[in-house]
Amino acid sequence: MTAYSNLVRRIPKGPVDVVGDVHGEMDALRDLLGHLGYDLIGRHPEGRRLVFVGDLIDRGPDSPGVVRWVRRMMDEAGALAVLGNHEINLLRGLDKGFDNAWFFRNSPPAVRAEMIELLTGLPLALERDDLRVAHANWHDDSVDLARNANCPIELFEEHDALIDEFLRMNPPPDPVEAGLLKQNHNPVKRITSGPEQRAGAGKPTEGERVHQQRETWWDSYTGPLCVVGHYWRMQDPGKPSSNHLFDDTRPHALLGKGHVMCVDYSVGKRYLERQRNGPDFKGPFHLRLGALRLPERTLIFDNGTTAPLG
Numbered sequence: 001m002t003a004y005s006n007l008v009r010r011i012p013k014g015p016v017d018v019v020g021d022v023h024g025e026m027d028a029l030r031d032l033l034g035h036l037g038y039d040l041i042g043r044h045p046e047g048r049r050l051v052f053v054g055d056l057i058d059r060g061p062d063s064p065g066v067v068r069w070v071r072r073m074m075d076e077a078g079a080l081a082v083l084g085n086h087e088i089n090l091l092r093g094l095d096k097g098f099d100n101a102w103f104f105r106n107s108p109p110a111v112r113a114e115m116i117e118l119l120t121g122l123p124l125a126l127e128r129d130d131l132r133v134a135h136a137n138w139h140d141d142s143v144d145l146a147r148n149a150n151c152p153i154e155l156f157e158e159h160d161a162l163i164d165e166f167l168r169m170n171p172p173p174d175p176v177e178a179g180l181l182k183q184n185h186n187p188v189k190r191i192t193s194g195p196e197q198r199a200g201a202g203k204p205t206e207g208e209r210v211h212q213q214r215e216t217w218w219d220s221y222t223g224p225l226c227v228v229g230h231y232w233r234m235q236d237p238g239k240p241s242s243n244h245l246f247d248d249t250r251p252h253a254l255l256g257k258g259h260v261m262c263v264d265y266s267v268g269k270r271y272l273e274r275q276r277n278g279p280d281f282k283g284p285f286h287l288r289l290g291a292l293r294l295p296e297r298t299l300i301f302d303n304g305t306t307a308p309l310g
């Protein structure tokens with residue numbers, strides 16, 4: 001029998017719209033929800049449901065606004081959301097420089113407390129027979145550990161301590177080995193930031209430390225359709241980025257064996273477009289917020305464009 005806890009929850013039956021990493025981009029979220037046909041509290045005339053893949057916060061102009069809004073849609077309209085690595089960092093008290101200065105340096109204590117309260121209630125994974133949602137990786141062993149836990153940060157720290165203890169008893173051959181153990185064997189880290197491997201001869205991929213690189217776990221995944229964010233997908237068929245994990249010339253394609261979809265279309269990098277065009281730049285932006293509409297298997301973007309999953 002499948003168990004559920006606060007950290008792994010069931011997705012009810014019915015049509016859904018799975019929204020990519022929002023990263024504080026309030027305007028893009030408002031535009032996207034309009035094109036998807038939702039009202040401002042997340043209700044849809046056809047009874048559709050919003051599902052957020054995590055990374056609601058950091059980088060964009062209004063992280064608190066996005067968190068408050070998504071929580072309101074959860075309360076009022078049954079929207080669902082999972083935690084991303086950015087939320088985990090914040091809940092663990094990690095100040096990641098410019099990423100979350102809005103929280104650690106620029107927010108009054110009342111807002112910080114409110115954000116922690118709103119984010120603490122979110123799960124790590126969502127599922128039903130035909131769909132799974134996690135921020136970066138569906139990993140059965142990690143999800144099973146999450147099924148038996150209720151607090152993501154306790155689960156994180158418990159496994160981090162266990163791995164440290166293991167490393168004391170079994171000194172690793174080098175620091176890379178230790179780093180990989182701490183990444184891949186911590187269920188919270190694994191689900192929210194994905195598996196990593198020792199860097200090969202290839203070019204470093206984005207998000208890696210020098211000797212560790214992200215692993216393309218979708219190449220061997222054959223379970224129910226799993227929708228993730230996290231991987232900074234670019235929608236620019238003319239210009240494949242050379243340091244990326246998958247084929248940017250096919251921006252709407254399923255990954256690996258066709259059972260995994262990444263819906264992070266990099267709206268979290270709009271700050272770079274603002275840097276280039278001035279702080280008051282209001283668009284048009286090139287980087288997008290996208291959603292995967294199921295069961296239709298259509299992608300819809302914040303500028304109103306659509307594309308079949310392909």
Ligand SMILES: [Mn+2]
Nearest residue numbers: 021055230268
């Ligand atoms: Mn992200």
